[in-house]
Structures are given as C-alpha cells and as structure tokens.
Amino acid sequence: xxxxxxxxxxxFINAYNSYDVDAMLSLIHPEISFRNVFRGRVDVQAVGRxxxxxxxLRSARLFAERRQEIISLLVIQDRVxxxxxxxxxxxxxSSEGFKKGTSIDIDGKSEYSFRDGLISTILDxxx
Numbered sequence: 001x002x003x004x005x006x007x008x009x010x011x012f013i014n015a016y017n018s019y020d021v022d023a024m025l026s027l028i029h030p031e032i033s034f035r036n037v038f039r040g041r042v043d044v045q046a047v048g049r050x051x052x053x054x055x056x057l058r059s060a061r062l063f064a065e066r067r068q069e070i071i072s073l074l075v076i077q078d079r080v081x082x083x084x085x086x087x088x089x090x091x092x093x094s095s096e097g098f099k100k101g102t103s104i105d106i107d108g109k110s111e112y113s114f115r116d117g118l119i120s121t122i123l124d125x126x127x
Contacts, residue, residue, distance in 0.1 A: 005114050006073060009080045012112075012119060013068050021056045025049060029120040036124045062098065064091035068110075080112045086126065 008027055015023035032052050036044040046052040066088035074081045086106045090098040108126035112119050 004117070005078075005080050005112070006075070008114065008119055009073070009082055009110075009112050010070075013070060013082070013084075017067050019060045019066075021053065021060060024056055025053055027119055028052060028122075029115050029118040031115075032119065033121045034124075035122070036126075038126050062091060062094060063088045065089040078114060080114075082110045082112070084108055084110055 012024060012027045015021075015027065028049060030049045032046070032049055034044070034046040034052050034055070035042055044055060046055045067086070069085045069087075071083040071085055074083075084107070086104070086108060088104045090100055090102040090104070092100045106126045108124060111121075111123040111125075113121040
C-alpha cells in the first residue's frame with residue numbers, strides 16, 4: 001500500500017468534513033479533475049483548482065452538517081478507492097431543489113488518482 005496516497009485521501013476527507021476548503025485545495029493538483037456521478041449521471045464536474053474551489057465553497061454553504069465516513073480503502077496501482085457513507089443536512093432551500101432541514105444519507109465510493117504528490121483526479125459515485 002502506498003501510505004502517502006492513503007494519507008492524502010484521509011487528510012482530504014478530514015478537511016472536507018471540517019469545511020476547510022483551504023486545506024482541501026492544498027492537497028489537490030492545480031489541474032485537478034473532479035466528477036460527481038449520482039445514479040449513473042454526471043451531475044457536477046470541475047477542472048482545475050479554481051473551478052474546484054468554486055464548487056467546494058458552494059457545496060460548503062449548501063449543508064448545515066455533512067460527513068463522509070470511510071468504510072474501507074482499496075489501493076489499486078496508483079489509485080485509492082474509498083467506500084464511503086455520506087450524511088448531510090441541507091442548510092437552506094436551494095435552486096438545486098434541496099429543502100432546508102432535509103437529511104441526506106448516501107452510500108458510495110470515491111476514487112482518487114495522484115500526480116506530483118497531490119490528488120489529481122477525484123471521481124465520486126453515489127447510489
């Protein structure tokens with residue numbers, strides 16, 4: 001197992017859970033490629049650190065509470081796949097159709113790839 005990549009994933013998820021966007025940004029490659037796939041459909045995509053920052057800040061404001069819990073980690077060559085349980089509470093009514101107070105509980109996985117000692121791709125898939 002590549003402990004450095006696992007450490008990056010753990011730090012990234014901890015920063016996410018703490019709403020620490022600056023810490024998240026410090027762990028990703030300037031040319032990050034992020035995709036979120038919900039029920040087989042890409043619903044969010046961001047390329048580059050600036051675009052990812054905008055998405056991360058918007059996402060942080062959307063939820064009054066949020067947490068990714070790692071269920072398992074699998075290392076395959078240069079990738080780390082984290083099976084996760086996700087819980088969130090919507091902070092306010094939004095244009096995305098979320099209603100304030102709605103509780104969201106989702107199982108999924110996040111696949112991370114790395115370049116230059118940083119996270120270079122993130123693919124989130126939820127069921």
